[in-house]
Amino acid sequence: MSAHNAHNHDGESCCSHSSTPNPYAQTLDELDFEKSIHYACLNNDINRVKTIISKKGGSVVNEIDSTGYASLHYAARKGYLDICRVLIDYGADVNAITPELLSTPLHRASTYNHSKVVSLLLSSGAKPELQDSDEIFNHKSKIGEIQ
Template sequence: MASEGKIKHLIRLIQEGRLSHLKEEMCKDEDGRAAVLKGRFGRSGDTVLHYAARHGRLEILKYLVDELGTNIELVNSDYKRALHEAASMGHRECTRYLIAKGARVDCLKKADWTPLMMACTRKNLEVVKDLIESGASLSLKNKDGWSSFHIACRVGDPEMIQYLLRVSSAVWDVESKINRTPLHTAAMHGHLEATELLLERCGYKPDAKDSCGVTPFMDAVQNGHVEIAKLLLEKHKEGHAGTIETLLTLGADVYARDAKGRSALHMACAGQHSKCIRQLIAAGLTDSTDDSGTLASHLLKKPEALKVLDDFTGCK
């Protein structure tokens, strides 16, 4: 029976991609070879295929599968397969090899994650393309109701988002189990360019609420993404008076400023949103300058917005 030290040595050779040494050790130690090929190691219960795929060792994958007959559908403790590993780490050649050998392209690991979902967690556009062109489904969701498009929007890569929209023009029309849209996700994680793209290309309502009543605007403000909050305000012609009221109730920081020193009052004034201006001043936010020396009140143009100044002396 192979010792623990021997098995660790063989696994290390796989991780390091030392194929010739691995073959030599496997040939002279049948017990070690059998133990390594059949074993599951570490806390995750990984197999030799998991190690090879995770580290992008294509030649070792070929050796294990083509020469030693290792089953490409072996799972670890989380039901993750080698294809999950290769896709999530962006190892394109390993991904393509496993698919060519018949790996199930929509196999599920724990929590119902597919290889495509895992590829979308990183900026692995080429791997994403390979999976989709091999039949990977964009409609599948994980246990939380997240689709691959949700996950791509969490990463916020505009190129990947555009590609997925080209593949399926309706891919955006999806919600998680708590009614969160990919727009919520992009706004929450501060991806301005992705948010702009979603608002331009998709049919999202900027004030759409999830099951807890949270809108993309609220996600942006609560996470300090002021530019995204401004963008969402501009897209909502009537302003977000109801949203601001909810945010204030939740204890949001009314004094938060963006990188240019602009407050929420600057943004409300720039958008001529009278109700928002009134609420922000009532909450204690006073007129002040941004980093360029511009007062929020300098941005007012519409008569109904200018009239707000007459009601609150603190903003004169």
């Protein structure tokens, strides 16, 4: 099979495409992620976060992406305090748990030493006693260190 395919009608090529994959092409999942609240949180785009919430409603803050993360996991991991506040104000579950690693937003914030986010999560009801799958790392002592 050639690396270039064309449809031919009456001797004229009307459509052609290469069967060689484009290294810059994005999958539909990647395109969907870029439009999501998760992507806006990951990139500290608070205006986009607010726009998505106003269009889709507050429940969007607890939607889980294909990796098992809620938007608060992304914002907490990056230490984006203002976005964390917005998400919590709209009902984000501060104890949301990822299916594989059992990580909460508090685990993500404490792992990266985001003390202000840790304080916000704790004051919003996050449970420091929840353990993730990484039992080597004691999040409770880490949380105590950075508070």
